[in-house]
Amino acid sequence: MALLAEIEADARACLACPLAESRTNVVFSAGSSQAELMFVGEAPGHDEDLQGEPFVGRSGRLLDRLIGEELGRDRSSCYICNVIKCRPPGNRNPTPAEVASCRHYLDTQVAAVRPRVIVTLGNFAARTVLGTDETVTKLRGRSYRYESTVVVPTFHPSYGLRGGATVVAEMRADLVRAKRFLASGT
Ligand code: URA
Numbered sequence: 014m015a016l017l018a019e020i021e022a023d024a025r026a027c028l029a030c031p032l033a034e035s036r037t038n039v040v041f042s043a044g045s046s047q048a049e050l051m052f053v054g055e056a057p058g059h060d061e062d063l064q065g066e067p068f069v070g071r072s073g074r075l076l077d078r079l080i081g082e083e084l085g086r087d088r089s090s091c092y093i094c095n096v097i098k099c100r101p102p103g104n105r106n107p108t109p110a111e112v113a114s115c116r117h118y119l120d121t122q123v124a125a126v127r128p129r130v131i132v133t134l135g136n137f138a139a140r141t142v143l144g145t146d147e148t149v150t151k152l153r154g155r156s157y158r159y160e161s162t163v164v165v166p167t168f169h170p171s172y173g174l175r176g177g178a179t180v181v182a183e184m185r186a187d188l189v190r191a192k193r194f195l196a197s198g199t
Contacts, residue, residue, distance in 0.1 A: 017046050017125045020118055024098050029114040032099035032107075038065035039098050042122065048092040049195055050084070051128035051162075052076070053119065055137040055169065056097035056107055067093045072170035075181075076134070079170075083188035084195075092126050094119065096141045112141065123162065130191045131162050135169025153187055156194065165191040 025039045040057035043066045052068075060070035068076050068088075076093075080086050097107045097115050107115075119141070123131070133139040136149045142159055143152065149166050157164040167187035173180045 016121065020121045020125075024118050027098070030099075030111045032097070032101060032111055035102045036099040037062045040065055040067050040095060040100070041098055041118075042092060042094040043067050044088055044092045045090055046092060046126055048090060048126060049129040050086075050090075050191065051092045051094070051123070051126060051131045052134060053131055053138045053142060054093075054095045054134045056095050056104075057100040058104055059100070061095075062100035067095055068170070071174060075170040075173055079173075079181075079184055079188055083185050084192050092122070092128060094122055096138055106137070116141070123159070128162055130194045131159060131164045132188070132191050133164060133166045135172065138169075139164075139166040153183065156190060163191075163194045165194070 021041045024041050027033060027039065040061045054067060057067065058070055058072070061067055067073070077088055080088060080091065096119055097111060098118055101107050101111070131142060133142050139149045139152050140146060142164055143157055143166070145152070149168055152166040153168065157166070165187055167184050168176070168180055170184070173184050
């Protein structure tokens with residue numbers, strides 16, 4: 014807990030990459046540091062940058078709905094964060110240098126929260142957490158290990174919003190997979 018507070022304070026003062034110049038807020042996390050379930054997205058968007066909280070825009074509303082309907086929870090019982098803590102201007106992709114300078118925050122968040130299951134949202138989070146170049150389309154549908162944590166990749170909710178019922182159904186199936194791990198005590 015002290016460790017999380019310490020790295021959050023570091024992140025809030027972070028000047029390690031150019032995103033520090035354009036951000037409104039550092040978007041560190043939402044939810045519970047005791048959570049057994051962690052969601053990892055890509056990077057804050059416009060709404061998140063303004064409010065300082067991950068997944069509060071349209072994507073976040075879909076995520077909240079799926080967490081409620083498939084897991085019977087709300088966001089406050091999960092730990093939600095992104096690989097990148099500051100908004101890339103115009104929602105461009107983060108550069109490899111930005112990822113490298115931000116990576117240790119995510120690693121420390123995982124080590125401090127020690128969730129039983131991590132659900133990665135989209136290509137970028139899955140690739141970063143699993144250390145692969147594969148697409149989420151290839152990766153989803155099964156689970157992986159990241160140190161002692163089960164990783165369940167799913168689509169990014171923004172893709173769910175664009176892709177319609179089929180994509181959302183696949184996201185639901187992925188959350189059911191995550192729920193099974195939580196229930197099994199693995
Ligand atoms: N997309 C993300 O990946 N993260 C957010 O917090 C919001 C949108």
